[in-house]
Amino acid sequence: MSMYISDEDFKVLFQKYVDDTMTPEEFRQWRIMLLDEANTARLDEMLEALAAVDQSEYGKDAFIYGPQKVRSLRIWWAAAAALLVVIGIGFLLRQRPVSHPQLAEKYDIAPGSKKAVLKLADGSVITLDSASKREIHQGNTTVQQVHGQLNYTGTEDVGINILTTPRGGQFQVVLPDGTRVWLNAASSLTYPTAFKGAVRLVEVSGEAYFEVAKDDRKPFRLKINKQDNYIDVLGTHFNINAYTDEDAIRSTLLEGRIKFNTTLLSPGQQGVLQAGTVRVLNTVDTSAVMAWRNGIFNFEGQHLKEVMRQLSRWYDIDVVYEQDVPDVVFGGKILRNISLTQLLKILEDADIHFRLDKGGKLIIQPK
Template sequence: MKREQIQYLLQQHLDGTITESESALLADALLEQEGTEALELALQEMAMGSEKDPSYKKEHWEDMISGILSTSASTKKRLLPIRFLQFAAAAMVLGIIATGLYFWNRTGEKSTVDTYAKNDVAPGGNKAVLILGDGSRVALDSSGNQVLRQGTIAIHQQGGQLQYDQQGTETSVSYNTLSTPRGGQFQIILPDGTKVWLNAASSLRYPTAFTGGERKVEITGEAYFEVVKNAAMPFRVKISKEATVEVLGTHFNINAYADEAAVRTTLLEGKIKVMDVVLNPGEQAQITTGIQINRHVDTSAVMAWRYGLFNFEGQNLKEVMRQLSRWYDIEVIYEGTVPDIVFGGKMLRNINLSQLLKVLEDAEVHFTLEEGRKLIISNQ
């Protein structure tokens, strides 16, 4: 498990908001990661970020970790093979609400890993396309390490991140677009230092330098922003013809996928304005034909993707499958009536599709994974 994922779950534990399934996931991670650089860095960053909170002090870490391990059901299985632990933890994380059925393939035989592993799909990763002002396209992935130049602008790529560096006075500003495919994600640091994380099947259009009285960008899909404060130059995000998010300096998430029922803007820190409605931290604006405000949103569920997790909490089968289709770049086909199933919990996004389908067997859905990245779901 990555440092950010450990840090996210540790924070949930310290805040007292961690769920039973998340506790199991954290305990299993600590069994493998305790004493490693990933865990140590996560704890150090948390300590530096909250020096006044005694919960973060190093002398409390050992007791905290021991407490997590001792209270988790996963520790009772410590002597079992790691393979079993991984599947047991994943099954707990899903917390699937469904009974009475079983997975069957299209010929009526019980499904096993072997029946769909041959058509397995790897999880998504860091990949994107950068479209420059002259229309040229640059493919980006985790292995990239390069510097691109546009006038006085230097664009540094290191792995899954782009960073813009203005090295002189820019006389002409052009627009770039960073676009992630299905199965891709990427991070960018804009010319003003604002950080943006793009989820799969998303795009961000932005100027190579911010000039004038505002900083304006446009997105499709889903993105998380950490905006640098500049009261003299407000930051604005255009998410549709009708809707723009206005910011001075804050952390927020926008989900604007075309196949979702609403555009959702969730505020984590600071203040933003959405269609003349001001949001406070922990609130979410939902835009359909009008705007509705959710005053008590679960921000940890909204931010799950940013920390390498799927969020299935309270979602029906189609909502879950939309997440999977974007991340694994698969086509989901429904035959007959869509099963009425509600899911819960979170799950890591860094596993192959076959592993996830194996865990999902307890969800009791009829499915077939075919060639061409097609997942067919039926009610018979």
């Protein structure tokens, strides 16, 4: 079903949706229009215009870090709900309930934050968070913590450190050679306090983004999940997703060259390791791969279980399914700094049924 409407009337309806002032008849008309692909361009234009409004009017501020520049993107929560879910051929939204009693604030869960645990060479453990600013001494090695980042100074002492983020945490570290690493939630990085020998060897589990300092005389080697899988680089930028609950290990190259086991990758390519074999994807949306580091969920083309694995790691919740998993495909983006309650309200608009139990268990229910 399609319905013609002028650009001016489309803008009026869009603003009423944003302001939550639609009448039932206007909402029926709005829903029909969103299901018509002919209106996609107009909706994109409205969302881009909304993203440019002043923060004092609409709130939340996120920063998108592109390869060459930094720009500010302001997104209002309710507008994000309007583009989040794609089911079938178009946008499907149902009228937002006035209240969500099953999502009472006392059950709400805050989004993830900058937090981690650092295990030193002597076995001692230090809890890290975003607020701390301090120096950590181990022998002649000094580690500076500046809020959500660790910085290692040059040292001759060699010891092994392990940086681990829990579910609901992320952290950054600058290694002794100047390599910068961003750790996503439920991930770990094992590395020496000084790089001696012919190779700079570190080990990762979970997900991380690397900007490797170039050193032609000493290649950088990444071991994955304590297994015989490696990425070899000289100086490059790449992302590695090696969560054990995903169906494959994926390495995406943004800049430079890497070798994933024996397979060479060029910028924009992704190596996918399954059953011991690396296959190369030549067309990859690198902005979607890097969304987590830029403070965004990018659900484009993802199925419900894929989305739920991300939410489980970021909000530190357990997700269970009462029966068969609904066959829902998502699309769009949402900031990662919203609370679980806010995000679940968006899922309700997508006609996903669930309940949130005390203790952080999200139960997905059949329709």
